[in-house]
Amino acid sequence: xxxxxxxxxxxxxxxxxxxxxxxxxxxxxxxxxxxxxxxxxxxxxxxxxxxxxxxxxxxxxxxxxxxxxxxxxxxxxxxxxxxxxxxxxxxxxxxxxxxxxxxxxxxxxxxxxxxxxxxxxxxxxxxxxxxxxxxxxxxxxxxxxxxxxxxxxxxxxxxxxxxxxxxxxxxxxxxxxxxxxxxxxxxxxxxxxxxxxxxxxxxxxxxxxxxxxxxxxxxxxxxxxxxxxxxxxxxxxxxxxxxxxxxxxxxxxxxxxxxxxxxxxxxxxxxxxxxxxxxxxxxxxxxxxxxxxxxxxxxxxxxxxxxxxxxxxxxxxxxxxxxxxxxxxxxxxxxx
Amino acid sequence: xxxxxxxxxxxxxxxxxxxxxxxxxxxxxxxxxxxxxxxxxxxxxxxxxxxxxxxxxxxxxxxxxxxxxxxxxxxxxxxxxxxxxxxxxxxxxxxxxxxxxxxxxxxxxxxxxxxxxxxxxxxxxxxxxxxxxxxxxxxxxxxxxxxxxxxxxxxxxxxxxxxxxxxxxxxxxxxxxxxxxxxxxxxxxxxxxxxxxxxxxxxxxxxxxxxxxxxxxxxxxxxxxxxxxxxxxxxxxxxxxxxxxxxxxxxxxxxxxxxxxxxxxxxxxxxxxxxxxxxxxxxxxxxxxxxxxxxxxxxxxxxxxxxxxxxxxxxxxxxxxxxxxxxxxxxxxxxx
DNA sequence: TGACCCTTTGTTATCGATAACATCTCGAAA
DNA sequence: TTTCGAGATGTTATCGATAACAAAGGGTCA
Numbered sequence: 001x002x003x004x005x006x007x008x009x010x011x012x013x014x015x016x017x018x019x020x021x022x023x024x025x026x027x028x029x030x031x032x033x034x035x036x037x038x039x040x041x042x043x044x045x046x047x048x049x050x051x052x053x054x055x056x057x058x059x060x061x062x063x064x065x066x067x068x069x070x071x072x073x074x075x076x077x078x079x080x081x082x083x084x085x086x087x088x089x090x091x092x093x094x095x096x097x098x099x100x101x102x103x104x105x106x107x108x109x110x111x112x113x114x115x116x117x118x119x120x121x122x123x124x125x126x127x128x129x130x131x132x133x134x135x136x137x138x139x140x141x142x143x144x145x146x147x148x149x150x151x152x153x154x155x156x157x158x159x160x161x162x163x164x165x166x167x168x169x170x171x172x173x174x175x176x177x178x179x180x181x182x183x184x185x186x187x188x189x190x191x192x193x194x195x196x197x198x199x200x201x202x203x204x205x206x207x208x209x210x211x212x213x214x215x216x217x218x219x220x221x222x223x224x225x226x227x228x229x230x231x232x233x234x235x236x237x238x239x240x241x242x243x244x245x246x247x248x249x250x251x252x253x254x255x256x257x258x259x260x261x262x263x264x265x266x267x268x269x270x271x272x273x274x275x276x277x278x279x280x281x282x283x284x285x286x287x288x289x290x291x292x293x294x295x296x297x298x299x300x301x302x303x304x305x306x307x308x309x310x311x312x313x314x315x316x317x318x319x320x321x322x323x324x325x326x327x328x329x330x331x332x333x334x335x336x
Numbered sequence: 337x338x339x340x341x342x343x344x345x346x347x348x349x350x351x352x353x354x355x356x357x358x359x360x361x362x363x364x365x366x367x368x369x370x371x372x373x374x375x376x377x378x379x380x381x382x383x384x385x386x387x388x389x390x391x392x393x394x395x396x397x398x399x400x401x402x403x404x405x406x407x408x409x410x411x412x413x414x415x416x417x418x419x420x421x422x423x424x425x426x427x428x429x430x431x432x433x434x435x436x437x438x439x440x441x442x443x444x445x446x447x448x449x450x451x452x453x454x455x456x457x458x459x460x461x462x463x464x465x466x467x468x469x470x471x472x473x474x475x476x477x478x479x480x481x482x483x484x485x486x487x488x489x490x491x492x493x494x495x496x497x498x499x500x501x502x503x504x505x506x507x508x509x510x511x512x513x514x515x516x517x518x519x520x521x522x523x524x525x526x527x528x529x530x531x532x533x534x535x536x537x538x539x540x541x542x543x544x545x546x547x548x549x550x551x552x553x554x555x556x557x558x559x560x561x562x563x564x565x566x567x568x569x570x571x572x573x574x575x576x577x578x579x580x581x582x583x584x585x586x587x588x589x590x591x592x593x594x595x596x597x598x599x600x601x602x603x604x605x606x607x608x609x610x611x612x613x614x615x616x617x618x619x620x621x622x623x624x625x626x627x628x629x630x631x632x633x634x635x636x637x638x639x640x641x642x643x644x645x646x647x648x649x650x651x652x653x654x655x656x657x658x659x660x661x662x663x664x665x666x667x668x669x670x671x672x
Numbered sequence: 673t674g675a676c677c678c679t680t681t682g683t684t685a686t687c688g689a690t691a692a693c694a695t696c697t698c699g700a701a702a
Numbered sequence: 703t704t705t706c707g708a709g710a711t712g713t714t715a716t717c718g719a720t721a722a723c724a725a726a727g728g729g730t731c732a
Contacts, residue, residue, distance in 0.1 A: 007457075007478070007479070009718060009719085010718070010719065011718085019681080019682090020681065020682050020683085021682090021718095021719085022681075022682060022683080022720085023680090023681060023682080025719070025720060026680095026681090029720080033679085033680080033681095034680075034681085035679080035680060035681090038680085038681085050474065050475065050478060052451060052454045052455050052475070053455055053718090053719080054396075054455065054457060054717090054718055054719065055455040055456050055457075055719090056392055056395045056396050056401060056456065056457055056717090056718080056719085057396055057687090057717070057718035057719035057720085058718080058719050058720070059392045059687095059719085060390075060392050060393055060396055060686095060687050060688065060689085060717090060718080060719070060720090061686070061687050061718080061719050061720040061721075062687085062719080062720050062721080063687070063720090064720095065392060074421065075411070075417050075420050075421040075424070076414055076417035076418045076420075076421045076635075077417075078412055078414070078417075081411050081412035081413075081414075081417050082412045084411050084412075085410065085411040085412045085438060088411070088436070088437075088438065089438070092437075097435060097453075097456070098436070099433060099435065100424070100434070100436060101424075101428075102421060102424065102425070115388060117433075118388045119388050119389055119390065119391040120391050120392065120433070121343075121390060121391075121392055138386065139386070139388070142343070142386060143343070227619065228619055228620065228622075228623045229622075254619075257620060257623050258623060260623070261623040261625075264625055283563065283564055283590075284564065284593060284620050286564075286565075287564045287593050287594060287596070287597040288624075288625075289597075289600055289624075289625045299412075345688060345689085346688070346689065347688085355711080355712090356711065356712050356713085357688095357689085357712090358690085358711070358712060358713080359710085359711060359712080361689070361690060362710095362711085365690080369709085369710075369711095370710075370711085371709085371710060371711090374710085374711085389688090389689080390687090390688055390689065391689090392687090392688080392689085393687070393688035393689035393690085393717090394688080394689050394690070395689085395717095396687090396688080396689070396690090396716095396717050396718065396719085397688080397689050397690040397691075397716070397717050398689080398690050398691080398717085399690095399717070
């Protein structure tokens with residue numbers, strides 16, 4: 001039926017509207033520079049022909065790809081997904097398209113993704129965390145595009161950063177448990193390869209227990225994946241090594257949920273026998289039994305701020321090297 | 337220091353290696369057509385100069401963008417995120433880049449995204465669900481690229497589909513509860529604008545209760561967002577309208593978790609007083625109290641199969657109009 | 673009325689790669 | 703020795719848009 005062969009080009013639209021191709025281009029990019037009559041005819045031609053401009057060609061000639069690259073450890077982790085959702089949404093409205101890559105917490109993969117994705121000549125780059133492959137710095141420097149690091153606040157960001165202090169989170173949780181009268185505070189950590197954000201929370205914990213004269217009760221698990229089940233296993237380890245523990249800080253809500261589940265199975269009462277705190281404030285944290293005390297960081301806010309920062313930097317052509325602290329919030333619930 | 341001004345082009349690499357630009361291009365695309373000597377010199381030049389090919393230019397001249405577009409309702413919903421993760425991963429390995437857009441469950445937004453994203457001249461398109469805006473069909477037909485619909489199995493897919501039967505899920509859960517001796521089976525639904533997948537599960541439920549001679553006990557909530565808290569409210573409605581209910585099918589695990597939480601607060605025993613089943617098998621489903629009986633669908637599997645289907649269709653240049661049923665699995669746990 | 677300027681539109685060159693075709697070299701077969 | 707062909711490399715045209723510049727039309731002001 002519809003024997004359409006080739007996609008319609010700007011040339012066809014121009015002929016249909018009886019103007020030159022340049023006028024069509026202007027209607028699309030700078031409508032105010034075209035007289036109303038021609039503009040209307042062009043718009044009608046576009047509509048009639050179902051013309052969709054080829055952004056590839058536009059990008060090549062204007063040297064503006066309207067792409068932004070974002071690299072995150074995993075797409076199916078809700079905090080990062082929230083960030084991508086908001087980032088993408090704000091960028092879309094400004095006419096930019098997000099290219100997402102996931103690094104699986106491996107710096108080599110991040111490096112290879114940076115290299116590949118720079119091929120699309122993005123106008124901005126978003127990286128997660130403060131640690132990157134040495135080659136990444138070189139590539140980014142050469143590409144001369146604004147870079148924003150998220151979900152952390154590096155001491156010396158490449159350009160900008162949008163995040164919060166993971167160290168301070170560790171301090172906050174430890175002080176909170178101490179104020180609640182806990183004196184044997186444990187810390188359960190799943191080490192993420194090439195991601196030291198959990199490690200920083202641990203450092204905050206360690207600094208605080210030292211300051212308060214409390215014992216260091218730490219259990220660690222080796223490699224990803226971080227599952228809820230792992231939380232249960234870590235609790236077992238912790239209880240075996242330090243039976244006296246009266247509370248535990250989990251490096252993420254994921255682990256905390258597993259801990260709660262394990263406590264239930266062992267008949268251990270929360271918070272009476274063991275106080276539990278997590279990190280992330282996943283939606284489920286307010287529906288666990290008991291509801292989970294945790295730290296909330298708005299992934300959406302990080303996404304929005306990051307988008308705004310990038311758009312400003314692109315427009316200004318400069319890199320103000322700004323650090324934006326989105327802060328965090330302790331949410332107290334029944335588990336403490 | 338590093339006063340790099342312009343990005344390096346293929347031309348620079350060619351000069352450095354003492355060959356023509358075309359030879360460089362060949363080394364990158366068809367290495368076997370270049371003599372070993374030149375190939376090595378070119379590769380070394382690329383390395384020395386840190387050359388990253390401009391994929392925009394390549395796409396324009398070869399008419400192969402290596403982009404695949406995927407539209408999902410939300411990025412921060414774990415089943416879809418799983419799908420995107422796997423889809424992206426398989427496509428990356430084959431040299432394709434995924435462009436993700438989120439529709440917020442609104443057909444108009446889907447339509448506008450399709451239009452915009454077709455501007456990048458993708459070589460394939462992934463849509464969620466069976467319902468689309470009329471204009472979408474026109475645009476896709478004109479663009480002549482393979483289309484895969486996911487997370488459902490339309491009777492007449494546009495090209496291919498990778499999913500499972502939501503109707504059958506509804507049947508399966510209802511029959512299961514019936515077999516467990518439940519006779520007053522409720523159904524809690526959050527209507528998603530422009531997404532009838534939940535509605536189909538409901539239809540499966542309705543058909544089954546009718547066949548078994550059971551009452552229809554349905555509660556619905558209006559608009560998104562679907563939160564766990566909404567599950568609690570829906571349970572209240574259900575109990576008010578049908579106090580005799582002895583079990584409830586939730587259209588998603590999200591609602592089911594809210595239901596469990598509400599039961600706990602009301603002192604209602606699960607499963608003795610009320611059996612609860614969900615849909616999705618989120619990770620947390622095995623750590624709720626009690627653990628949740630639910631239906632598992634592998635988002636990852638959908639992603640992988642979709643990628644494979646697209647790659648096949650792109651290579652073959654045809655659209656075999658295949659439907660792939662990834663099936664679902666009932667996971668029985670303590671809530672029933 | 674003429675110089676000048678602003679608005680509107682068109683023409684030409686260019687973005688950085690790939691496709692298609694042309695050329696060259698060298699060895700095998702006649 | 704001549705011919706033919708396969709393999710390796712180079713040359714030219716092209717992809718579909720935008721930038722930069724050029725030109726045409728129309729009104730203002732002295």
